[in-house]
Amino acid sequence: MSTAVLIDGAYFIKRFRSIDPSNSYNPQRAADMAFEWACAHLSQDPSEFLDKSFLTSSANQMKFQSKLYRIFFYDCPPLEKRLHNPVSGRCVDFSKSDEAVFRRKLHELLGRKRKVILRLGHLSKDVQWTIRPEKIAKIMKNQASIVQLEECDVLPKLRQKGVDMRIGVDLTSIVFKKLVDQIVLVAGDADFVPAGKQARREGIDFILDPMWRSVPEQLIEHVDGVRSTCPKPSGTRL
DSSP states (O other), X not given: OEEEEEEEHHHHHHHHHHHOGGGTTOHHHHHHHHHHHHHGGGEEOGGGTSOGGGSOHHHHTOOEEOEEEEEEEEEOOXXXXXXXXXXXXXXXXXXXXXHHHHHHHHHHHHHHSXXXXXXXXXXOSOOEEEEOHHHHHHHHTTSSOGGGOOGGGEEEEOOEESHHHHHHHHHHHHHHTTOOSEEEEEOOOGGGHHHHHHHHHTTOEEEEEOTTXXXXXXXXXXXXXXXXXXXXXXXXXX
């Protein structure tokens, strides 16, 4: 049995930072965990998806082992433009931001790892500014005023281009070329429902790894199982 693991990079980074906040901007840690948590899917306890009453005691102690085909990591290069903050008017060089430094190094480290393929889309050229969600929440509760915005209350609103398309193309290619027996998708987007349906129709075991986050019911309906291999954040409910 062979397995391909496809990771939605933006989703992974967001969840990684929730699970391991002390390493939010540690690219080495993020790259290592992406690889480790992906490889954890290669070993599965049969009792996870079979009725234990049908398993012998020896079978209960066995694990299904799979061979890794590839790990695909999909992301975009970071924002590296110089933009003027709409509140203060100050010019900000985003190429030197913590996020840009983290993203560039993460991509470099992932590209060096065995059997990891990095797929990069691009950011939309039309970059708008938005108010931080926590500030919006305070404004809605009349705890702050929109006329009292500070420079730190706004941030660029980025839109990724070409990432979902690349995931869809790779999924289709893997499925129809019969390259693997199992596909693990690390994501939480219902946009991948058609891909899940297609894989299952072709006899592929399609597993969703939402990294312990609740996902749309329509996505769960069209996969063969939901399994998260990363540490479960405290207080998380499924």
